Amino acid sequence: MPKVPLRAALAVLLTLAAFNAPATTAYASDDEPVHVAVNARAGLATVPETGIGTNHAIWDTNLGTNETADLLKDAGVKLLRYPGGSYSDIYHWETHTAPGGYVAPDTDFDTFMNGVRRTGAQAMVTANYGTGTAEEAAGWVRYANITKRYGIKYWEIGNEIYGNGHYGAEWEADDHPDKSPHEYARNVVAYADAMKAVDPTIKIGAVLTTPANWPDAIVAEGDSGSWNQVVLSTAGSKIDFVILHWYPGALDRTGHISDMIQLTREQIATYAGPGSERIGIAMTEFNTGSSSNGTNTQPGALAAADSYATLLANGVFTVDWWNVHNGIGEVTEVAGHTDYGDFGLLSSASCTSDGSVCEPPLNTPFAPYYALQMVGKFARPGDRFIRAATDRPEVAAHAVRRPNGDLAVLLINTSEDTSYPVELDYTGFAPAAGAPTVLTHTNGATSITSGSTGTPTAQTLPPLSMTTVILRPADPQAGRPGSPGQPKLTAVTGTTATLTWPAAKPGTRKIAKYEVVRQHGAVTEQLGETSGTTITVRNLKPGTRYTVNVLARDTGGAQSWPSAPLTFTTGTPADSSCSVKLTVQSDWSSGYVGSLDITNHGAPLDGWTLSFTWPRAWQSLDSGWSAVWTEDGREVRAVNEAANPTLDTGATATIGFVGNYSGPNVLPAVFTLNGTTCTTVP
Template sequence: MPRTLLRAASAVLLTLTVLNVPAARADEVAPVAVTVNARAALATVPETGIGTNHAIWDSRLGTDETADLLKEAGMKLLRYPGGSYSDIYHWADHTAPGGYVAPNTGFDTFMRGVRRTGAQPMVTANYGTGTAEEAAAWVRHANITKGYGVKYWEIGNENYGNGRYGSAWEADNHADKSPAEYARHVVAYSDAMKAVDPTIKIGAVLTTPANWPDGIIADGDSGTWNEVVLAAAGSKIDFVILHWYPGAFDRTAHIPDMIQLTRQQVAKYAGPGSERIGIAMTEFNTGSSSNGTTTQPGALAAADAYSTLLAQGVFTVDWWNVHNGIGNVTQVEGHTDYGDFGLLSSGACTSDGSVCEPSANTPFAPYYALQMVSRFARPGDRFIRAATDQAKVSAHAARRPNGDLAVLLINTSSDTSYPVTIGYSGFSPASGAPTVLTHTNGATSIASSATGSAISQALPPLSLTTIVLRPASAQVGLPGTPGQPTASDVTDRAATISWPAASAGARPIVKYEIHRQNGAVSEQIGETAGTSFTANNLRPGTRHTVNVIARDSGGGVSSPSSPLTFTTGTPASSSCSVRLTKQSDWGSGYVGAIDITNHGAPINGWTLNFNWPRTWQRLDSGWSAVWTQNEQDVKVVNDSGNGSLPTGASTTIGFVGNYSGPNVLPATFTLNGSVCTTR
């Protein structure tokens, strides 16, 4: 995304003000309870997890100082040539007609910096004004001529912004601006580029769930952008590309549904073998230049979002960007915020010269946030569940291959120092003071100390704290980790879970335990001596996440398997059935139609009940019935004209639903108390 667009990116923001009150002492407030569950495993930290964007208009792109700072921050992936410039950039002659190209920012210079940083590159091929042949020649130069081994190649950048849905910021010389045309070219690009180097990975642009223009179907299209692109090009791609500028600092709760909905779209539309397709968040930034990006609140939100995205299995999250430029200057939490989307200062001044950023390459607060995440969750570590009982404090945890455990605690309160008590499940920490890494409001480095204990810490206001713990006893002779579980024969109340056997340790394996995640708490739902288990008494229409653990004859337990997530359905047959369809969608709301069919005895008067899966969903209006909502519960009572439903009869009712986050549709409906089949 270009700088001018970034400065206008989001309209709804969390306003931050300086609070002129002293910070509450930790001994004056109730302790925050933190739960860490080593039995509830999430994704493994990928090699490419923490990344950022370079741009060809940045004159410092190729300097050693920049590369060394990015290395110190733990950057593992660098993207090039820079947002929307990708669709006007011609690599061979290093030109971008209509845009500015800084000296010494060519591809070979970029690759020199990548190697000095110790990162992997991601390259965006020019879709808007380029050709498949041009992209294939770039692959040849990079991987055959130069031997750079560039693995990840995107086809275009935000190409849905070509005017197809009304707004146009992305260059696109194709007469046809449809997702079908983009998909046709993705196939051509993939074929041409992989003919040069079949080992590369090709990525296609998707819209991000609940972010414009997700959900919108343009005139003449057979479906949304994502549906059309995945259906036509799914067999030719290896990953999909999301961009997210939430415009507020409190949107981390959206991430699990955002990623799950993306996976569901890939599975539904991309065809056989779609499980191979990864998800990359190749542009991310927390806020907007009008309300602050370079100070501590934005840094805390960055650490929270990066940790959550990576825990959900995204293989890279790439900050926009390294150097961006001064924006709207404000005062945030006692410090000057320069409205700059960069990790590092550009050393720029406002147009009137009244305010200047610190000297070039001075790190902003989000730089330290990403540095903290890189020290908290290293490649090969496994995220595990963690949670708190205080909205102002969030928690993340990761288990290391050597048995150590790291806990990241984020205190977003402006004025309260919170004491925390930490409880562990499936992990016994060693006694003594752990290693503690801390970054506080306005600090210019991460401090390290040995303080507090494994179960008790104090969190300063507006701070990031990582606690690194060793286990109480050596982890030797334990069973290996069970393989990736799969689900089959999923019904409304049951599912068969199977997994590859774990390798035995010092003692034979006697059983496997199946644990279901309930937030940061695990519930054992069964055990077996074999490698398959049928879970019963499940709740219909519900997403379930489970892990499998091996236990040996001496009571030793393995690390938990990778997570398996599956969703139960509704009864195969019932006295009623319901079909919910979206008639139209505009990205923050939709018109829904519900068809109700009675398969039982004649009904004279009916009540339909369902609930919104998320707090950010609500009923706007409804018709052909009497609609009421109480918190997330929706009750629909027949009106005078459709209360009678003989056996086999149907009626249709409609509503407008609004949403401000990923729109997970209701899955379970009851009619007069009976669970219906959802069709």
């Protein structure tokens, strides 16, 4: 039976590729080549071993077949999740039963593991929280890792437990009388203790809500905070990773990902306690979730490739497609091909209820299968993502640098009818001359083709296509310095940040200095340099998020590859003539009530204006009170009411507003009062 994701759809004004372009980029006209900028000095996350994943479900009769396993291996799948979505919370592994649901033949745990091994992947198991116990989960660990020696590392506690009715919608089984996040977190601790007592090497994952997806940020009656706040505060010391699910409901949501992951990291850092940097992020269910725009045809595949690359570049350690086999849904015509509304990678050969339309033969790959395959060929474990950007919203670009010095660039053309010539420009990398290796998948194709076409700086992208360009370096790689270690933030103010990092390993010459660079799209700007391993960078902008890398340069001028990235946000002035405190009084996952306390620490004011800027284009003002509110684009102003213009020294004015959002809600961080930047009070 197919799973229908129960998500509130997000709305956003970004196109599929606009996220990749710097804010100052002017889009090219139709008769100009698309410009692609690749910056090897701007390092992002390293590609993990488990990056490309998918879900197996116990109602899928073909879960354990050799044909299915071999197809997944050919797609580059490195992680398989079991026993399948919401079924996890009714499934009992010892009896291989799921009361209230269908269990197909030949889908038991050992059959699943045989397929995992044939695929050459790792397993992720979801322990039954809804109708199970910690003892049952511990028994599963014992059987898997002690008795059978499967060595399963990743174990989730429950599926989408926030869907147990606590917030008003109920699709997830949960027999606990108390369905609050506190009760779930309390049980996560019990499960983790019982399971790690059997095998202390396993990693335990807890379910979180995904930023800007219901019921994220909602505080239910009787709770001390939102689901994420309560779960992380209570169980943070016991878990090793957190679990997000994302069904964006459209093909143009890639621009949400960076903020989605950053906000999750900030929640972990705020609530999970000391050592929370160890906690990883797993996207254990993902699908474009848009049958009308192409769930299993090429538009959906292009969105999948773009999302997988973006999620992995932002440090998610696995992205798991829903599902291997799923079943026919709404049948439509998309981009010249039949879209079966199927959320699977492979055809289940199912038919509509009236038998009028049937899918292709069993295990025929759908277009998203080739998206995963392309991403696996483009970004291999151990590669490091680097920044890439384009000047057309129809074209998205991603890039990785390989340990041997090679570069790979993934180009995605989402236009249905336009073939685009592309000019590629490189910073921090010089490609070798000659035609590069080019991998291509086009609309309706049943394989990825490989050839040597174009040049390192010029390619042509067919309509609705994925293209990977693999480049050899012109410069010798031997002898250059190693990358500096992971930088850490040791102090930050509104305008300065102090960083430190482990020294790089010298190459054939001594290291002369380290350079700290800031990423801005695919452009980097140097913030400072030093001969040591600590620096204070200055002249930063208050309330601004920065992502930086450190590079080493030797006495001969050779430069290392970049360190891992560090992301931080500057504060606001510690001493100012005003301060502002923003309090979110209530939130419903698409809007919130905000209260602003404005305190004057300077001379009395006879008339005042508070100003701030929405951090993202998907945020807007709905209404406001206790001031005269206006909005111009992303700029917001609140002017004192005519009857109450005075703000005396030491006095506080409280005003409020309703803010709307249709993507991750990054709160305003910088406020000015009559042009003066205020101290933002946490």
